Amino acid sequence: MTSRQLHRPWFIRSKEFFRSGIGLFAVSVENEELNRSQSVALSTQIPLLYFILVTNSVALALTHLASAPLFLSAVVPAVLSVICLVRLVWWRRTRHVDADAATLARRLRITARLVPLLGVVFTAWALSLYRYGDAYAKVHVAFYMSITVIGCIFCLMHLRAAALTLAVVVIVPFSIFFSLTGNAVLVLIAVNLLLVSIAMTVVLFVHYRHFARLIESSADLKMKQLETQRLSDENFQLANLDSLTGLPNRRAFLSCIAASTLAGESRVAIGLIDLDDFKLVNDAYGHATGDRVLAEAGRRLVEFRQPEIFFARLGGDEFGMLIRGDLSADELMRCGGTICRLLRQPYQVADLTLRLSASIGFAVSDADTVSFELPFERADHALYHAKQNARGEPVIFSHAHESERRRTALVEQALAHANLERELFVVFQPIVELPDQRIVGFEALARWTHDKLGIVSPAEFIKCAERSNRILPMSEILLWKTLRHAKQWRNATCVSFNLSARDIGSLDAIQRIIRIVLASGMPPHRIEMEITETALVSDFGVASESLRLLKQLGVRIALDDFGTGFSSLTYVHRLPLDKIKIDRSFVRDIVENVAGQKVVKSIIDLCRNLDLDCVVEGAEAEEQVQILHELGCSKMQGYLFGKPMSAEAVLALAADEQHSARPAALRTV
Known part of the structure; x- marks a missing residue:
């Protein structure tokens, strides 16, 4: 204390001394790093504290089980032990949980308030047992309180406020109580514990002061290191790491x-x-x-x-x-x-x-x-x-993929310079209805003959076109040619046209398709637009709106290749469908595959329950047709009934059918 402080009035010095004394029993929340270090230390020591309380209390309760009332010897220690065990589990669970400064400070304040409260309760319980039992039991009470409070104070050495408060609320009543017993042994025990407690308090102050200074002295250096490391980590993460997965980018x-x-x-x-x-x-x-x-x-x-x-x-x-x-x-x-x-x-x-x-x-x-x-x-x-x-x-x-890649590059280059209006054309594959195998419609299939590449497979040029916007003008050209041919059919035969993902993924593209339909003069109810599940993946919302616009026009909607994707049922109830086309992969081995037959039967029943038309693709053998017909399928499409044919062949087939009672779909085309 300086000379200037000594010359201040005594009541001011007393007030400041009182405030500083009170401050010893309060938890400081200003130093976040100190609070964090205290919390880390206590996360290991507090469970030991509750372990000491429970084990010592159980031992004392067993000593007085035969002499003290059941409420004091069993009920009270059981309740207190449960409370301690709950707090022990809580500390064990939260020791690895990173918390903010406010949460840490709140935990420390709760601990500083709960510890003396438990100290008062355990002290009152132990002293209430003193009048029961023999001399040994009375000495056990003194031993229990002295050894327990010493152990608990050591467990709280990193939280000075809690340790000091516990020492006061336990040792003071202990010393007074046993000093008044008149028993020389117990009086000496009380005095001994008081002196030991004073020495422990000095050790506590010294330890806590060194602990706080160590944390404070390293805080600045640690903050600088952390800031440098943080900036370095952020720069590295922004440059090289993916923020969502933590993997390199x-x-x-x-x-x-x-x-x-x-x-x-x-x-x-x-x-x-x-x-x-x-x-x-x-x-x-x-x-x-x-x-x-x-x-x-x-x-x-x-x-x-x-x-x-x-x-x-x-x-x-x-x-x-x-x-x-x-x-x-x-x-x-x-x-x-x-x-x-x-x-x-x-x-x-x-x-x-x-x-x-x-x-x-x-x-x-x-x-x-x-x-x-x-x-x-x-x-x-x-x-x-x-x-x-x-x-x-x-x-x-592999080498085969290399050839395929080079072929794809050639096709892409040819598409880029092709006269699609002149080179593209459509062929038509019949769709028949059993049992009389009457033709109920045709599916339009795209074909392309290039001047240098010759006939290019649709599997090649459609995929290449879908990777770019060339599929949009291609679809418009093919649709216009399809409707122009279909309009010449004299009966009410329908025509199916396949739309790509880009066609239904753009409202501008679908509006152009609608204009083509209106300009063709073809009745919309004779037009069927086929889509696949993959066409719905890119933007389901836009695709659903595109199909709704087509449906308003009067065009029928069919879901093609049904069963090849896991989300097929989702599309069935969310889209304005009229027809489902079962993928040919189910038909390929349906004669031997009993499980495949059950799947096809389930899809047919689903269509019947939802009042949807159903067509099975890929029928190529009489045995397949027989099984499919037995499963309930009446409409089929496949090479058995007719291969894709030119527009002229379709007109000839229709004319031939008018002069023959035999269904034309089964004839050689």
Whole structure:
């Protein structure tokens, strides 16, 4: 104390001394780092405190079980023990939970208030047992209180306010009570505990002062280190990490591939992973659910990660992997198969259980590879092939894929310079109704003959056109030619036309299609627009609105390739459908496949219950037709009834049918 402080009035000095004394029993909330360090220390020591209380109290209760009333010897200690055990469990559960400053301060204040309250209750209970039992039992009360309070004070050494308060509320009553007993032994025990408590208090003050100074002295340095590390981590994360999954991002992935290429590693495999139909999750349940699915997929990849495998999120639902080492094709397929099975496991999001598959495209580069662009493009092509032909499985880029890739490039170039108006034409495949095999409609199928490439398969040029906006003018040309031919049919035969994902994914495109229908003079009720599930994936809302506009026009809507996607039933009740076309994959082995027969029967029953028309595609054998007819299917389409034919052949078929009682669909066309 300075000389200036000594010359102040005594009552001011007394007031300040009183305030400082009171402050010893209060929890400071100004120093967040100190509070956090206290909480960490107490998270280990407080459970020990409650352990000491419970075990010592149970021992004292057992000593007085035969002499004291049941309420004091059993009920009270049982209730107090339960309270202690609850608090013990709470501290154990919260010790690893990171909390903010306000929460930490609140915990410390609650502890500082609860400890003396428990001290008063346990003290009152112990002293109430003193008058019961023999001399040994009375000494046990004194021993219980002295050893318990000493143990508890040591457990609270990092929370000075609680330790001091506990010492006061227990030791003062203890000393007074046993000093008044008149028993020399108990009086000496009381004096002894009082002196020991004073020494413990001095030790407590010294320890707490050193503890607080240590935290305070390291706080500034730690804050500077944390700030520097935080800025460094943020910069690294922004530049190289994906914030949603915590995986490296596209930039880091490409940098890793480039580094491996420059290092001349003998053999490196690049894998591209895509979650199949992930867009459906976003459309059905929202982007928040989709983000949680992506985060879970990233977590699974992290768990699978091995020293030679580098995973990254490339964007959207696409992930990348870089595998270093000379893996054989079989080893690579096994690795990819394991990842596909891992990502195929159900995703639990809140109360939803979502099921997705994942396709993987692999490409292998060797020491001769000078740039990563080529293997990356090959992996992308293998991924596309997997999604189209082996969904949910890994595919390795091969020589056949290289030929396919080059062919695709040729087709894309030819499409870019083609005269689509002149080169595109349509053919028609009949749809018949049993049992008389009467033709009830035709499906229009696109064909393209190029000057240099010759006849190009629809499987080739449609996919190429769908990757760009060329599919839009192509659809308009094909629709106009289809309706022009169909209008010449004299009977009420309907015509089916296939719309692409881009056609129904744009309201501008659908408006142009509507204008073509109106300008054609073809009655809308004789027109049927076929869509596939994949056409609905990109934007279900826009696709649904497009179909609604077509339905208002009077056009019929059919869902093609039904049963090939997991969300088929979702579309059935959310779209204005008139017809369902069962995919040919169910018909291929329906003669031997009993399970397939049951699936087809279920779909037919579903259509009947919903008053929807049903057509089975791919009928090519009499045995198939017989089984399908027995299952309840009356409308079919396939090579058995007629191959795709020209518009002129359709007119000739119609004319022939007028002069013959035999259904024309079964004739050679």
